[in-house]
Amino acid sequence: MGENDKLDIEWNWRIDLNSRRRNYGFFGVVVAVFFGVMCSASSFASDSLPATIERIKPGIVVVGTFQRTRSPRGLFLGTGFAIGDGSLVVTNAHVVAKQLDEGHLESLAVFIRRGGKDQMVQARQVATDPEHDLAILKLSGNARLPPMRLGDSSKVKEGELYAFTGYPIGMVLGLFPVTHRGIVSAITPMAIPVIQSRQLNTKMLKRLRNPYDVFQLDATAYPGNSGSPLYDPESGEVVGIINKVFVKESKEQVLSQPSGITYAIPVVYLRQLMGKVKGER
Structure with a gap:
C-alpha cells in the first residue's frame, strides 16, 4: 500500500468520523428534545391534576339510602357526581337497583362533606338506563352541588x-x-x-x-x-x-x-x- 493510499484511507476515516459525530450530535439533540417534551407533558399532567381534583371534589358524592330508624341511618352504595344545574346526580343503575323499604321510610340519598361536617340530602330517581348501567337522581328541595362538565x-x-x-x-x-x-x-x-x-x-x-x-x-x-x-x-x-x-x-x-x-x-x-x-x- 502506497503513501497516497494511506492518506486517502486516513482522510476518508476522518470524514466518516466527523460525519458520525455530527449525526450523533443531531441524534442527541433529537433525544433531548423528545425527552424534554415528554417530561414537560408529564409534568404538565401532574401539575394540573391536583388543581382539577380540588375543583371537582365538591361535586362528587356518595350515593346510598337513608332510614331514620336504622343503625346506621345512612347506607353507602356507590359514587355519584353532579351534572346540569347541580340538582342532578349521575350514578350506575346497579347502585340504586336495591328495592327501598318504603314502609320504614327508606329513601335514596347522597352524602357529602362540607365544612368538616358530614351532610345528607335526600334524592329520587328520575331516569334510568339499565342497558348502559346509568341512573340520574334529583336532589330534594333546592339543594345544589357544583356540577361537572361533560366532555366528548x-x-x-x-x-x-x-x-x-x-x-x-x-x-x-x-x-x-x-x-x-x-x-x-x-x-x-x-x-x-x-x-x-x-x-x-x-x-x-x-x-x-x-x-x-x-x-x-x-x-x-x-x-x-x-x-x-x-x-x-x-x-x-x-x-x-x-x-x-x-x-x-x-x-x-x-x-x-x-x-x-x-x-x-x-x-x-x-x-x-x-x-x-x-x-x-
Whole structure:
C-alpha cells in the first residue's frame, strides 16, 4: 500500500468520523428534545391534576339510602357526581337497583362533606338506563352541588391518561373521595367472553347481540367506585362513568387481589339519558 493510499484511507476515516459525530450530535439533540417534551407533558399532567381534583371534589358524592330508624341511618352504595344545574346526580343503575323499604321510610340519598361536617340530602330517581348501567337522581328541595362538565367521549383514544375520583370501599374510608389515574388500555365491546355456553344468561346474550364500546382502564377500581366520573386530568371534563372492575376469582377477593382492569361507560350514553329529564331541571 502506497503513501497516497494511506492518506486517502486516513482522510476518508476522518470524514466518516466527523460525519458520525455530527449525526450523533443531531441524534442527541433529537433525544433531548423528545425527552424534554415528554417530561414537560408529564409534568404538565401532574401539575394540573391536583388543581382539577380540588375543583371537582365538591361535586362528587356518595350515593346510598337513608332510614331514620336504622343503625346506621345512612347506607353507602356507590359514587355519584353532579351534572346540569347541580340538582342532578349521575350514578350506575346497579347502585340504586336495591328495592327501598318504603314502609320504614327508606329513601335514596347522597352524602357529602362540607365544612368538616358530614351532610345528607335526600334524592329520587328520575331516569334510568339499565342497558348502559346509568341512573340520574334529583336532589330534594333546592339543594345544589357544583356540577361537572361533560366532555366528548368520541375523542377518547387508547393510551391517553385519565383519572377517576370516588369512594372505594364505601363506608370504611368515610366521606373522603379518593383519586386513581391510568390510561385507556383498550376501547372494547361490552361483552366479556365465557368459556362455556351454560355460563351465559339473558342479559349477557343481549349484550352479545348488541354490543357497545366501553373504555377499559389499567387503573384499579374497588367496590364503592361504581358511578365515579372518569375525567380529563387537565380540564376535568367527564368522558365516562366507572361501572365495574374485572374480578379474577371471587368478589370477596377483589380487595386482596385486584385485577387492575376497570371499565367505564362512555359519557355519550349519559347525554342521551339526560334528554329524558329536561323537565326535572
